[in-house]
Amino acid sequence: MDFKQLRYFVAVYEEGHVGRAAERLSISQPALSQQIRHLEQNLDVTLFERSSKRLLPTLAAHTLYNHALPLLDGMQRAREALGNFKGQALRTLAIGVLQTVHTSLVPQMLERVRKAQPHLVVQIYELTGLEIERRLLNGSLDIGISYLPPRQPGLHGVMLYEDELTLVIPADHSLREFKKVSMSQAAELPMLLLGEEFQIRQIWQAQLASLGRRPQVQAELNNMVGILDSLPHTRLATVLPGRSQKEHDDQDLLWKPISEPRVPLKVGLVCRDVQRQQAPLALLRTLLEEVMQREDKPLKAAPGLDSLS
Numbered sequence: 001m002d003f004k005q006l007r008y009f010v011a012v013y014e015e016g017h018v019g020r021a022a023e024r025l026s027i028s029q030p031a032l033s034q035q036i037r038h039l040e041q042n043l044d045v046t047l048f049e050r051s052s053k054r055l056l057p058t059l060a061a062h063t064l065y066n067h068a069l070p071l072l073d074g075m076q077r078a079r080e081a082l083g084n085f086k087g088q089a090l091r092t093l094a095i096g097v098l099q100t101v102h103t104s105l106v107p108q109m110l111e112r113v114r115k116a117q118p119h120l121v122v123q124i125y126e127l128t129g130l131e132i133e134r135r136l137l138n139g140s141l142d143i144g145i146s147y148l149p150p151r152q153p154g155l156h157g158v159m160l161y162e163d164e165l166t167l168v169i170p171a172d173h174s175l176r177e178f179k180k181v182s183m184s185q186a187a188e189l190p191m192l193l194l195g196e197e198f199q200i201r202q203i204w205q206a207q208l209a210s211l212g213r214r215p216q217v218q219a220e221l222n223n224m225v226g227i228l229d230s231l232p233h234t235r236l237a238t239v240l241p242g243r244s245q246k247e248h249d250d251q252d253l254l255w256k257p258i259s260e261p262r263v264p265l266k267v268g269l270v271c272r273d274v275q276r277q278q279a280p281l282a283l284l285r286t287l288l289e290e291v292m293q294r295e296d297k298p299l300k301a302a303p304g305l306d307s308l309s
Helices: 003-015 018-025 029-043 059-086 105-116 129-138 183-187 199-209 224-233 242-246 278-294
Strands: 048-050 055-057 092-097 121-126 143-147 156-170 190-194 216-221 238-241 253-259 264-271
Touching: 003 018, 003 029, 003 059, 018 029, 055 059, 092 105, 092 129, 105 121, 105 278, 129 143, 129 199, 129 264, 143 199, 143 278, 156 199, 156 224, 156 242, 156 278, 183 199, 183 253, 190 199, 190 224, 190 238, 199 238, 216 224, 224 238, 224 253, 238 242, 242 253, 264 278
Parallel strands: 092 121, 092 143, 190 216
Antiparallel strands: 048 055, 143 264, 156 238, 156 253, 156 264
C-alpha cells in the first residue's frame, strides 16, 4: 500500500463511482479499477461491494478511509513545509463562489485581500454548489463561499450572513401590487429558473416538494444576470436570494418576499480542514464582515471558527 493507492481509494470512496473518481483523478477507469483491486489484494480485504450503479463501501473501507485522510493530509503538509526550503512555498488561495451569492462581495473582498496579503495570489472560481464541494474534497479548492450546511460529509461551514429566497417578477406582472407572495401563490407561477445543478433551484424544489408541489418551469438559464435581463421581456417569474437586489436593482423588476413559509438561506465559508485553513478562514471572514457593514447590512451574530455546521 502506498500513498498513491490511498489517494485513489479516497476518491472512489467519496465519489461512490469509478467513472467519477477517475475523472476527478484524471486517470482512466481501467487503471483506477486495477489500483483498487491491487489495494484489496495487498490488504487481503474487500473494500467495495460492486453493483450495476455504484460501489458500496464495506466496513473495512470505512475504517481505512478514517485512517487514510489524516495520512494524506499529513503528507500534503509535509510537502508544503519542505517547499519552503526550495523557495516554493505555496502562495495561492483558491476560492470557489456561487454566482447567486451576494455578488458585490467578490470584488470588494479581492481588493481587501490584496491589501492585507499583497504577496498572496487569489484564484476565484464561479461554480455550482456541488462543484465547490467536490473541489474542496479533492483539494483543488481551499475555501468555498456557499450555502450552509455543506451537503458532503467531511466538510465544515462557518456562518457569514443570512438571506432569504425572494420572488422576482416583471414590473407589469399580475402580482405587482402584492407586498408579499405566499409559497402557494408562487408555486402556481410559470418560471424562468436556473438549471437543476444550481443550489438555489434545488432549495426551491425541495421547499415546494414539502408542500407536495413542483415548480412550473417554462425556461431555464445557467446565468443569474441572463435571467434578470430576460424577465422584463416575459410574463415569467424567478426566485433568487433577496440580497441580490442591491446589485441588480432595475425599475423593470420587482422583488417580492416569499411568506407562508419564508425560505431562509445561510451563507458561509466552507472548507475541508478547519485547522489547516484557520488563517485564511479568519482573514476572509473579517474582510467579508467589513464589506457587509460598509453596505449598512450588518451581519447577525455569527459563531466563531470553533462553531461549525
